[in-house]
Amino acid sequence: MRMVAKEVLFKILGYMHKKQIHDLIEKVLKDLGISQMPSFSVSYPPEAKFGDYTTNAALIAAKILKKAPMEIGEKIVSSIKYQVSSMGKKGIIRKIEVAPPGFINFTLKPEVIQKNLANILKQKDKYGSSKAGKGKVVVIDYSQPNIAKRMHVGHLRSTIIGQAIYDIYKLEGYKIKGVNHIGDWGTHFGKLIYAYKNFIDKKALKENFIQEMNRLYVDFNARAKEDEKLNDYAREETKKFQEGGKENVKIWKYFVRESMKEFDRIYKIIGVKIDYTLGESFYQPMLKGVISEALEKGIAIHSQGAVIIPLDKYNLPPFMIRKTDGATLYGTTDLAAVKYRVNKWKADKIIYVVANEQAGHFQQLFKAGELMGYIKGGIAEHVKFGMVLGADGKKFSTREGKVILLEDLLGEAIGRARKIVEEKNPKLSNREKEKIAKAVGIGAIKYNDLSQNRLTDITFNWDRMLDFRGNSAPYLQYAYARIKSILRKSKASKGFKLDSKLLKNEKELAVLRQLAIFDEIIERAGQERMPNIIADYIYKLANSFNAFYENVPVLGAEKDVRFARLGLISGVAIVIKNGLKLLGIETLERM
Ligand code: ARG
Numbered sequence: 307m308r309m310v311a312k313e314v315l316f317k318i319l320g321y322m323h324k325k326q327i328h329d330l331i332e333k334v335l336k337d338l339g340i341s342q343m344p345s346f347s348v349s350y351p352p353e354a355k356f357g358d359y360t361t362n363a364a365l366i367a368a369k370i371l372k373k374a375p376m377e378i379g380e381k382i383v384s385s386i387k388y389q390v391s392s393m394g395k396k397g398i399i400r401k402i403e404v405a406p407p408g409f410i411n412f413t414l415k416p417e418v419i420q421k422n423l424a425n426i427l428k429q430k431d432k433y434g435s436s437k438a439g440k441g442k443v444v445v446i447d448y449s450q451p452n453i454a455k456r457m458h459v460g461h462l463r464s465t466i467i468g469q470a471i472y473d474i475y476k477l478e479g480y481k482i483k484g485v486n487h488i489g490d491w492g493t494h495f496g497k498l499i500y501a502y503k504n505f506i507d508k509k510a511l512k513e514n515f516i517q518e519m520n521r522l523y524v525d526f527n528a529r530a531k532e533d534e535k536l537n538d539y540a541r542e543e544t545k546k547f548q549e550g551g552k553e554n555v556k557i558w559k560y561f562v563r564e565s566m567k568e569f570d571r572i573y574k575i576i577g578v579k580i581d582y583t584l585g586e587s588f589y590q591p592m593l594k595g596v597i598s599e600a601l602e603k604g605i606a607i608h609s610q611g612a613v614i615i616p617l618d619k620y621n622l623p624p625f626m627i628r629k630t631d632g633a634t635l636y637g638t639t640d641l642a643a644v645k646y647r648v649n650k651w652k653a654d655k656i657i658y659v660v661a662n663e664q665a666g667h668f669q670q671l672f673k674a675g676e677l678m679g680y681i682k683g684g685i686a687e688h689v690k691f692g693m694v695l696g697a698d699g700k701k702f703s704t705r706e707g708k709v710i711l712l713e714d715l716l717g718e719a720i721g722r723a724r725k726i727v728e729e730k731n732p733k734l735s736n737r738e739k740e741k742i743a744k745a746v747g748i749g750a751i752k753y754n755d756l757s758q759n760r761l762t763d764i765t766f767n768w769d770r771m772l773d774f775r776g777n778s779a780p781y782l783q784y785a786y787a788r789i790k791s792i793l794r795k796s797k798a799s800k801g802f803k804l805d806s807k808l809l810k811n812e813k814e815l816a817v818l819r820q821l822a823i824f825d826e827i828i829e830r831a832g833q834e835r836m837p838n839i840i841a842d843y844i845y846k847l848a849n850s851f852n853a854f855y856e857n858v859p860v861l862g863a864e865k866d867v868r869f870a871r872l873g874l875i876s877g878v879a880i881v882i883k884n885g886l887k888l889l890g891i892e893t894l895e896r897m
Contacts, residue, residue, distance in 0.1 A: 324348040324359055324826065327412060331363045334385045338378070340370055350823070354816055357401065357413035365408040375408025383410060419818040420806035426821060426877040427804065434824050434884050439480030445647045446472050446482060448659040449573075449580060452489030453565045454498055454519040457572060457712050459694040459702060460661050463764075466755045466890065467691055468659035469578050470837040473888050478832055483651055487643065488585030490562055493633060494523070496544025499557050500536070501526040503543075515564040544633075548590075575716050576748055577890060589642040593634045596642045596678075597627055605677045615674045625670040637671060644675040644686065656686045657835065662761070665690060689835050692763035702766060719747035722772055723780075731897070738896075745892040746772070749779035756889045757841035777845050779891055782882060785848040787897045788855075789879040796861055798872045808870040813854040820847045821877050824885070837889060844885040851878045 346363040364379035401413040448468020451457035530536040547554035600606035613628035668688035724743035831839040
């Protein structure tokens, strides 16, 4: 049997990454004569008694070699054991065993996870960051509300999920461009301009711009049902506006300005700032070029007066880029935007954070973009998400069945949190109460969204979202504040020497083990674009911290042990804070 490359073992010592364990097994499988490497997994075992890592490699190799899995498992284990023993002190594995029906479980030496603690305390806010994305550009298209329309809960989901993915990539060293692809173009603007000129209620408009614009739009459509001619008038207004008619452009700019003010108010409440606001209108000057390019390349064809890109070969409906009346569409703009993002921004990846319902649109868009040669397979991706439902599982609305306004929703979250703070901590100053209420209320909304698999519909259940003992933002914020309070009492901020070898009971090791996998968690959440992987992790970490704290004395322990344990909980606080930050959730020093 050949010797496993020494570097592999050295590497594990430093990073403890399962990737490296994976590498190690691959080498051993090669030695067993398996040339075509099968895909096997290295994962975290469901229970601590199975060690730090587990792999199904022997089960898979056994199938290929037509041998019993336990027998292959033993072979792999003895090969690794041989390598590890030859490493002497530098080997990081304390125990490897085969468990029926053929899993191989690895237990690392405690010093590997103990050592990592010093690293966390040194890196603080930077712990979890990496250079994995260095030199790569990722464009994230998120939030995307529509001008003169309400920003709704779907847009809120896109904003929250998009921002989390943005922050995860940022921490991994990618160069990221966040874009707010605002809906600021289209034929409905003709209707709005016409209605604005003729039926506007100026007073209502002043009081609440978007509400009045919504009313106006509904009003226009009702009137147009009675009087056909209104649609012709609206078309004329659209035409004048799209040809650059001064008056209409001015009105449109006013719509954009007032709507953005409202959106910005919401962004401010939830603490989101998007790098670029480039709406559909931005791409208008490029559309003619894109359409003729598509025709010249023979990718698009004329069809009954319209221009379409046929996609029947790919089992997709045709992608229309020009209507019979010459107007361009939502998709035309998106096609131009793909070209812009690839050519101008050199995007290596474009991520669209948009509701499930638009899946069809993005399939067509990506196929069309590929045919045009703008994107190669896989670089554009639709990151989908489900709907928001009320606690009753029905469409989310007010008691009267009206749509819920986002500002009201956010206000309610803060108000409810405020009430809880009032009950729990009446002695705090008003300013402090406000601050906590905001962090808890907004945190609860974000966590409710990000802790669930984004592909599913989510429900809004206030009691669950604000339950200090449940899987909620306040539970995690509270764990953090609790640690901070212990640290204040200990006066540990004055500095202490950390001897992490003293952390060796099962509860302590369980926490250390959790802390050590943070970077892998971030990596996986990024790769799968699933922020819930991070939420789930922080929740488990907080649970292991609580289990530790309830069973193991910290402040009451003897000096060196006390310092080690204070170091441990400081590490937990850092990771909770960094993790919640990725979800856009604030932590509080006291609450
Ligand atoms: N404004 C659109 C809507 O509200 C979403 C835009 C999504 N982004 C895009 N590039 N198509 O449905």
